[in-house]
Amino acid sequence: MMAQAVKKKAKGAKQSNRIYGLITLAMPxxxxxxxxxxxxxxxxxSMIDKKLxxxxxxxxxxxxxxxxxxxxxxVTFALQGNQVLLVxxxxxxxxxxxxxxxxxxxGLTNLLANQNGNKIDAYLQACEVEGLSILTGGPVPPNPAELLSSNRMKQLEKDVAERFDLVIYDTPPLLGFTDAQILAGRVDGTVFVVHYGENTKEDVLKAADSLKMVNANVLGVVYNRAPGGQKEHSYYYGYHDEE
Known part of the structure; x- marks a missing residue:
């Protein structure tokens, strides 16, 4: 399944939060x-036998x-009526x-470092999508992997899982860092984004090996910017299962 992903604002789209990349808001x-x-x-x-x-x-x-x-x-999960947190x-x-x-x-770094004793609500931000909350990264810390593997992070994951219908985590790339691997072993599911034409087979295989090491539940692969049938557009998304 392939579809064009135009990475620019739609004409007439609001200038507030409907910015570069969020096609589900600009062009629903x-x-x-x-x-x-x-x-x-x-x-x-893919998670029909287990709640995601x-x-x-x-x-x-x-x-x-x-x-x-x-x-x-x-955005798409929130528009379905779910309470979603993007971290x-x-x-x-x-x-x-x-x-x-x-x-x-x-953001997250301040929360994990507990610099001022604030609870998570002090760091959550709303956006124009009802039901979607955002926990930004915050200042870049000297020890990202240590923060993500900390007991405080593990407790945060439990707390937000109870509070929200779905929590989506955005992470650093797999190759070169352990951050994503740490989280992949603890969440219910993993979506692997591959940049078509840029990521080599070796890149993908190395990343797959890293995920296997932590028994990550890979739900599927998104092929980003894969070739499509319409010449006037150059960005595409597709979804394929991990096979």
Whole structure:
């Protein structure tokens, strides 16, 4: 299943939070927005025997589009009536806040470091999508992997799983860092984003081996910017199962 993903604002779209990348907000009736709804359905069916409470979106290398996929997927689940939390766990290069036009002065790093004793509500941000909350990454810490493997992070995962219908985690790339691998072993499901034409077979196989090491439940692969049939567009999303 392939569909075009035009990475620009639609004419007449609001200038508030409907920014670069969020096609599910700017163009909700577009073929790509429909593909994100199809991706949502495929994910739900893949977890039909177990309730899906947490999901990680990751990639093998940088610039694969995982943050954009995570953001649009979070929007799509929230528009279905779910209470969704999107957490930016890419503490090395946080970017989720830019997808929604939010500030990133404080976020996950502050919460995990417990710098001021505030609870999670002090760091959650709302966006224009009803039911969707955002926990941005916050300031870049010196020890991202240690924070994500801490007992405080594990407790946070339990707390938000009880509070929200679905928690989606955006992470750093798998290759070169252990951050994503740490989380992949603890969440209910993993969506693997592959940048078509950029990620090599070796990249994908190395990333797959990393996920196998932690028994990650890989629900499927999103092929980002794969070739499509319409020449006037150059970005595509597709969904395929892990086989």
């Amino acid at each position: 009736s577009s073929p790509v927005s429909e593909q994100f709804r199809t991706l949502r359905t495929n994910i739900q069916f 409470k947490s999901l990680i979106v990751l990639s093998a290398t940088p610039a694969a589009g995982k943050s954009t996929v995570a953001a649009n997927l979070a 930016d766990c890419d503490l090395r290069r946080p970017s989720v806040h830019r997808e929604f036009g939010l500030k990133n002065t404080e």
